[in-house]
């Protein structure tokens with residue numbers, strides 16, 4: 001059959017799961033912008049590619065995540081491969097050496113927003129899974145999710161939906177070829193100070209909410225200096241970042257002050273434990289409040305909307321996680337991946353940034369590791385790029401990695 005005059009028919013031709021085709025597909029995805037909440041076009045292009053590659057049960061769920069399955073040949077637990085569909089804003093185009101949506105390969109690098117975080121690895125994972133149709137020890141679920149850059153609503157809803165049941169998860173965030181086993185999480189809290197507004201010329205009739213700020217900041221600093229440390233992930237860190245004063249007027253005594261706290265948390269932390277620690281620290285500083293003044297400690301919340309129209313008011317907590325470095329999934333992953341250019345096993349370490357693994361492992365307890373080419377220092381910058389030779393190596397390691405973690409998860 002001659003497809004040359006019918007581009008649609010050409011698209012539906014089966015595609016060979018090769019590295020070159022994966023790289024070309026990554027370039028195509030880079031050319032489609034898709035900020036968090038605007039991933040629709042990327043999702044439909046990916047769904048089409050999964051179908052062409054021969055994945056089964058290809059679908060877009062109500063949240064907008066794209067899911068497909070590679071049927072395995074045996075009964076090992078399903079492995080889920082995960083990247084995200086969204087990218088962060090590209091900023092000023094003139095600051096980029098190579099245009100952000102070119103997806104161009106130049107000087108040995110794939111360039112552009114998402115080349116490394118995360119459309120390059122997404123294409124590699126998807127193609128590597130396709131190369132294992134009928135060969136993997138168990139089914140391979142390829143699930144790429146929305147809104148990761150805003151805390152992971154896509155992954156959260158996917159796992160809560162119960163429509164996937166992975167025995168092990170591989171996250172495609174940049175590891176530069178190492179095996180990553182966790183990271184700190186992040187929480188955003190607010191301390192709301194309230195008083196009674198009044199004109200600055202008549203302070204007797206008002207209660208200045210700012211009067212509480214000094215003690216509250218001291219309490220936060222004291223708590224920040226006493227954070228727990230994890231031997232692998234390091235110390236949690238807490239810091240006050242912004243102050244909003246309302247009404248915002250220089251001749252009005254404010255009745256509301258909102259102090260925001262950024263907390264890089266350990267995997268054992270949750271909303272309640274964080275809130276209680278801030279409350280106790282403030283209570284120690286301010287044992288009794290002056291009449292008319294009050295404070296409240298709460299999780300910061302944000303209303304998020306997916307491109308499919310689902311809305312969720314979510315508390316801004318992205319969980320952390322940490323796998324035991326001796327866990328069979330970790331040790332088998334490290335030896336399956338190996339080290340580029342020598343015989344040793346891959347280095348095992350945490351990431352410095354948060355991923356959707358906080359949901360899969362931190363909340364749902366599913367063994368989760370990360371493996372992908374790419375230097376994390378390029379993420380979210382206007383120099384974002386992916387080394388093509390490193391990507392080629394990572395692509396070749398993926399089938400070994402998938403088989404190894406499936407076998408390890410089976411035991």
Ligand SMILES: [Zn+2]
Pocket residue numbers: 084117118148173
């Ligand atoms: Zn990412």
